[in-house]
Amino acid sequence: MAEQNYEKWEDVYRRGGEGPYPWDLGRPRDFLVQLLEKGMIEGDRALDTCCGLGTNGLYLAEKGFNVTGIDISEKAVKIANRRARKTRKTENINFKVQSFMDMDFEPGSFDFVLDIGCFHHVAKEDRQQFIENIRRVLRPGGRYLLMCFSDRMGPAWNHFSEQQLRGLFSGHFNIMILEEISSVEGDGVTRYFYVSLMERSSK
Numbered sequence: 073m074a075e076q077n078y079e080k081w082e083d084v085y086r087r088g089g090e091g092p093y094p095w096d097l098g099r100p101r102d103f104l105v106q107l108l109e110k111g112m113i114e115g116d117r118a119l120d121t122c123c124g125l126g127t128n129g130l131y132l133a134e135k136g137f138n139v140t141g142i143d144i145s146e147k148a149v150k151i152a153n154r155r156a157r158k159t160r161k162t163e164n165i166n167f168k169v170q171s172f173m174d175m176d177f178e179p180g181s182f183d184f185v186l187d188i189g190c191f192h193h194v195a196k197e198d199r200q201q202f203i204e205n206i207r208r209v210l211r212p213g214g215r216y217l218l219m220c221f222s223d224r225m226g227p228a229w230n231h232f233s234e235q236q237l238r239g240l241f242s243g244h245f246n247i248m249i250l251e252e253i254s255s256v257e258g259d260g261v262t263r264y265f266y267v268s269l270m271e272r273s274s275k
C-alpha cells in the first residue's frame with residue numbers, strides 16, 4: 073500500500089514539469105546555507121534523499137560535495153540531471169531514481185545526508201526502516217539534516233511534535249539541533265517545520 077502512495081509522485085512531476093512547486097524555493101534552504109557557513113556540515117560525500125529537482129543538492133555540489141540524489145520520480149530525476157549538466161560540477165553530481173526504502177549504498181557511504189521534506193512523506197509503517205537506512209548509509213559521526221512538517225499546522229499523520237521526533241530519532245542519532253521554523257513556501261503559504269541536525273552515534 074505504501075509503495076503505491078510513493079508512486080503518485082511521478083504524476084505530480086509529469087503534470088508540473090519544471091515547476092514551480094510549493095516545496096522548491098528555487099534556491100537552497102536558508103538553514104542549510106547557514107549551517108554550512110558555520111562549519112556544522114562537513115565532509116565530501118552527500119546524499120540528498122528525495123532530491124526532487126535537485127535545488128539543494130546542486131547547492132551542495134557547488135560548495136564542494138560529491139552529491140548523490142535519489143528520488144522515486146523518474147521525471148524529477150531527469151530534470152535534476154539536466155540542471156546538473158548546466159553546472160561546472162557535473163562530474164560531482166549523480167541524481168538517480170531510487171526509493172528511500174531500497175537504498176543500496178554500502179554502509180558508511182556518506183558524510184552527510186540531507187532530507188528536506190522527505191521523512192514526512194514516509195508512510196508510518198516504513199518509518200523505522202527509513203531511519204535505519206539513513207543511519208546505515210552514514211559513516212559514524214556523519215550528520216543528518218532533517219526538515220519535516222510541524223504539528224503547529226494542526227494534527228495530521230505526518231505533522232510532528234518535538235517530543236515525537238525525539239522519540240523517533242534519539243535512539244539512532246545524537247540530536248544536536250531541533251528547532252521549529254516558519255517558512256513562506258513556493259506557493260506563498262507560510263508553513264511550519266522542524267529542522268534538526270543530528271549526528272550518527274558511533275555505536
Ligand SMILES: C[S@@+](CC[C@H](N)C(=O)[O-])C[C@H]1O[C@@H](n2cnc3c(N)ncnc32)[C@H](O)[C@@H]1O
Pocket residue numbers: 078081082095096097121122123124125126127128142143144145148170171172173187188189190193
Ligand atoms: C516535498 S518534495 C521535496 C523535494 C526536494 N527535497 C526539495 O526540497 O525540493 C518530496 C519528494 O519526495 C519524493 N519521494 C516520495 N516518495 C519517495 C520514495 N519512496 N523514495 C524516494 N523519493 C520519494 C518525491 O518524488 C518528491 O520529490
